[in-house]
Amino acid sequence: MTRLAAASGSVDPSAAVVLDRRLFGGFVEHLGRHVYDGIFEPGHPAADAEGFRSDVVDLVRELGVSTIRYPGGNFVSGYRWEDGVGPREERPRRLDLAWHSTETNEVGLHEFTSWLEKVGSELMLAVNLGTRGTAEALDLLEYANASVDTARTRERAGNGRAEPFGVRMWCLGNEMDGWWQLGARSATDYGKLAARTATAMRRFDPELELVVCGSSGRSMPTFGAWEREVLTHTFDEVDFISCHAYYEQKDGDAQEFLASAVDMHLFIEEVVRIADEVAAAKGSDKRIMLSFDEWNVWYQSRWNAVEGTQPLDEWPVAPRLLEDVYTVRDAVVVGDLLITLLQHADRVRSASLAQLVNVIAPIMTEPGGPAWRQTTFFPFSLTSRLAGARVVPVAVEAPTFESGRFGAVAAVNAVATVDDAGISVFVVNRSVTDAIDLRLDLDSLLGGRALAVTEAHLLHDDDADAANTLADPGRVAPRELDGVRVDEGVLTIALPAVSWAAVRLG
Numbered sequence: 001m002t003r004l005a006a007a008s009g010s011v012d013p014s015a016a017v018v019l020d021r022r023l024f025g026g027f028v029e030h031l032g033r034h035v036y037d038g039i040f041e042p043g044h045p046a047a048d049a050e051g052f053r054s055d056v057v058d059l060v061r062e063l064g065v066s067t068i069r070y071p072g073g074n075f076v077s078g079y080r081w082e083d084g085v086g087p088r089e090e091r092p093r094r095l096d097l098a099w100h101s102t103e104t105n106e107v108g109l110h111e112f113t114s115w116l117e118k119v120g121s122e123l124m125l126a127v128n129l130g131t132r133g134t135a136e137a138l139d140l141l142e143y144a145n146a147s148v149d150t151a152r153t154r155e156r157a158g159n160g161r162a163e164p165f166g167v168r169m170w171c172l173g174n175e176m177d178g179w180w181q182l183g184a185r186s187a188t189d190y191g192k193l194a195a196r197t198a199t200a201m202r203r204f205d206p207e208l209e210l211v212v213c214g215s216s217g218r219s220m221p222t223f224g225a226w227e228r229e230v231l232t233h234t235f236d237e238v239d240f241i242s243c244h245a246y247y248e249q250k251d252g253d254a255q256e257f258l259a260s261a262v263d264m265h266l267f268i269e270e271v272v273r274i275a276d277e278v279a280a281a282k283g284s285d286k287r288i289m290l291s292f293d294e295w296n297v298w299y300q301s302r303w304n305a306v307e308g309t310q311p312l313d314e315w316p317v318a319p320r321l322l323e324d325v326y327t328v329r330d331a332v333v334v335g336d337l338l339i340t341l342l343q344h345a346d347r348v349r350s351a352s353l354a355q356l357v358n359v360i361a362p363i364m365t366e367p368g369g370p371a372w373r374q375t376t377f378f379p380f381s382l383t384s385r386l387a388g389a390r391v392v393p394v395a396v397e398a399p400t401f402e403s404g405r406f407g408a409v410a411a412v413n414a415v416a417t418v419d420d421a422g423i424s425v426f427v428v429n430r431s432v433t434d435a436i437d438l439r440l441d442l443d444s445l446l447g448g449r450a451l452a453v454t455e456a457h458l459l460h461d462d463d464a465d466a467a468n469t470l471a472d473p474g475r476v477a478p479r480e481l482d483g484v485r486v487d488e489g490v491l492t493i494a495l496p497a498v499s500w501a502a503v504r505l506g
Contacts, residue, residue: 064384077130084108129173130183191233443489
């Protein structure tokens with residue numbers, strides 16, 4: 001039986017920070033049906049002249065992703081970027097050891113950049129520091145960004161691109177602490193390699209933004225020690241350290257799952273503390289930023305039990321892998337994770353929802369058939385669209401529930417953003433039992449302006465397991481949030497149990 005509870009909150013405009021739009025980034029990896037049959041399907045009725053699905057392009061534009069990390073992920077640690085350039089009919093087929101598949105290399109740097117122009121996103125390019133090293137990273141950097149006459153720029157021009165790609169942000173490998181990663185190594189060995197590579201890349205362009213690999217998860221036994229050692233080697237040459245986190249409901253415990261954002265908060269706080277301790281030890285006032293460039297709900301236990309079990313002598317092209325079907329509950333957690341990223345916008349300057357299409361994705365497709373929005377599409381698209389230029393913290397007093405991992409957890413989490421046109425508020429009710437009436441005092445943020453509610457969206461369903469599927473792609477969608485109002489600077493929102501909401505005042 002649902003109970004009714006109350007919560008209150010206030011904002012602190014003096015603590016506002018500028019929002020870096022790269023926080024609304026995405027991630028595309030050559031994995032499963034993400035690239036082939038996902039974004040690229042030449043025989044599809046909606047395919048454009050380059051073979052990209054225009055229906056998927058439209059959905060990615062609606063999703064509102066700013067920067068897209070590519071081409072991996074685990075895939076990049078075995079990838080030879082040269083395989084993906086040049087005449088398509090001459091490109092080699094390769095075994096992808098990361099996902100036990102065959103990579104056709106039909107889509108490479110040129111094609112993917114063309115797709116990014118269609119969806120309106122910026123490229124964040126990862127280099128292979130697993131099976132390759134500094135020299136190959138420099139070759140790719142020259143090919144992508146050089147403007148003078150060299151063998152590499154002539155090759156690029158011969159492949160149809162006279163002007164540089166101008167890639168600004170570069171990832172120095174991927175999850176190099178993970179036993180599953182090709183070329184995995186110790187923090188010392190990786191730190192030295194990453195430092196050499198970063199130093200060399202800055203010889204080409206000192207204005208590049210470089211991301212060094214942090215732990216591939218907060219639960220890694222080397223977490224913390226890894227960050228400290230890697231940053232000790234790379235501190236002077238990099239701008240970001242990466243964070244990766246995935247969450248899933250375990251043992252049917254929905255309430256514990258709905259506390260997932262607490263783990264993300266602690267993760268960010270711990271990495272920031274370590275980065276600043278390294279800075280202090282070096283006597284530097286430089287601040288390393290965080291690139292939370294893999295985050296999502298991912299049912300890894302389900303994948304380990306069911307998928308990835310094809311015979312060792314079978315290497316399929318674009319197999320169905322990691323195609324999680326997301327529920328309303330999953331989407332509420334995703335909305336809460338977005339709130340948490342916004343709350344840390346002072347140090348999280350880049351983030352990538354992993355991934356975009358078919359693979360643990362907000363967008364699904366069927367070969368030759370439709371594309372549709374998963375439940376997790378909605379909190380991301382609404383937050384990306386409504387978030388203003390500055391993030392304002394929201395202090396909430398709310399009922400709590402008991403978490404086995406985190407102790408007492410507030411049932412309500414919220415954040416606000418502001419711009420010249422108005423205010424946006426994003427809020428989640430994590431409770432599985434209580435509907436909550438939230439009264440949020442915005443008077444100090446209004447600055448005397450008389451703002452009205454112009455949009456109010458609620459993501460909730462009486463069946464928290466409801467999902468959008470091929471058979472019923474429109475089963476779940478946000479609806480108008482009833483009863484929301486603002487009186488004398490106080491915003492009142494009624495939140496059902498297990499719900500996420502976005503409100504715009506303008």
